[in-house]
Amino acid sequence: MAWKSIGIFDSGVGGLTVLREIMHLLPQEDTLYFGDTARVPYGTKSPETVARYADEIASFLVKRDIKLLVVACNTASSVALPLLNSHFSIPVVGVIEPGARRAVQVTRSGKIGVIGTAGTIGSSAYTRAIKRLKPDAEVLTCACPLFVPLAEEGWTDNNVARLTAEIYLSGLKESPIDTLVLGCTHYPLLKKIIAEVMGPAVTLVDSAEETALTVKEILVERAELRPSSESGNHSYYVSDIPAGFVRVGGRFLGEKLGDVFQVSLEEDEVSP
């Protein structure tokens, strides 16, 4: 079992920020990453549609014999985990619980802000997860739909990104929060501008690092960790042609991507 891969998926490139932390913490592990680039973005779509897409991708990865599945997409984590847990017997790790745990560790005032896509914010998944860990927490949320296209366009440090952040975050900036959860895997690319707008009194939390820790804990507990002397291989699957994913993905992963294969989920065939 230990020799199997870790499966990871997202609607597109955003989940590569989570993959990066897993590769950093567990360099001995093989990974299979799936980016649903033919149907990105998920954040503006309905819970039912996102859950169906997540289920199709999970089936694809489980057929490739993974030992654990990471849902490296906040929107899918917020709406599809119960379905995935009922359909598959391997452990399924989302990014909401780890993000909520980190936020609760970090906050001193107990007043926590959460930003994400319309889908994630609409689901209230972060609010529920934070309140399960800290029932007296106050959670303020705000959807920021344009942050994903801005990050994908590479406009992460210009005046449009700054102005957009000022508009979306104005309500949170006037609130008493001391912690802000970046509840979308694209948002770490906009971290600099979000930090500038929110000011030094607010700590930004992204769930990538904490999610990697959760993956490690589960594999240790199940004695499924590969020996640390090994060096992992990393494969990438996408549902649209790979060019765009390869071009943008490097910025998210922080290094050059390996081989990327296009796959049709309908026919479940891989073409190089």
Place this chain on the structure above:
Amino acid sequence: MAWKSIGIFDSGVGGLTVLREIMHLLPQEDTLYFGDTARVPYGTKSPETVARYADEIASFLVKRDIKLLVVACNTASSVALPLLNSHFSIPVVGVIEPGARRAVQVTRSGKIGVIGTAGTIGSSAYTRAIKRLKPDAEVLTCACPLFVPLAEEGWTDNNVARLTAEIYLSGLKESPIDTLVLGCTHYPLLKKIIAEVMGPAVTLVDSAEETALTVKEILVERAELRPSSESGNHSYYVSDIPAGFVRVGGRFLGEKLGDVFQVSLEEDEVSP
């Protein structure tokens, strides 16, 4: 045959600007509109993927017995028309040819700008269509990927939209064009800001009106126009849940939408 409907599709709400012109010019005609809201946007996806989606939607509409198909999406028009014409025997009308024809009628200098999604601009479909009609025309193009999410967010008249337009259009503004084609059905919503940035010497062209004229010409020629005493019915199908389409769609159509049904293209089942 005349009693059949006109089928129209787009990746989402943008094509409603074309439907509006068809309803205005041909109020006697029934229409079936399909918005692929589960897979929107098309503009950042590959030609192969967009052509496959267009083919699936066309099959769906043709099964519902339409007499003519309007591809009310520039990205799909730029990459899928040959495939659709080979698969279906009814007339298929795209928005590129009408937009090019209008631009050639309007320009005096023969220097024409075209803006659109990355997919449309990458296809060079407008440049080819304009040069077929006017071989000595000079065509300058520019992709504006953030205009679609801005229009969908309803940010069509604020500083973010203005600044984004200034950045994208700076090259075209310094060029000698006298005509600018809005090569995406979302862009008419940003017309005011685009006109401000480009200044009064540049005429903006959108293909909706010219596309409606083309539809009328074809139906007249084939003697398939309904009597003008009739009053058409309008149905809407979407691939994601209807709420978002209904909310945003009214802005694009310029009036309240009728009944909207969700449909699964995979199973081809309609649910109200």
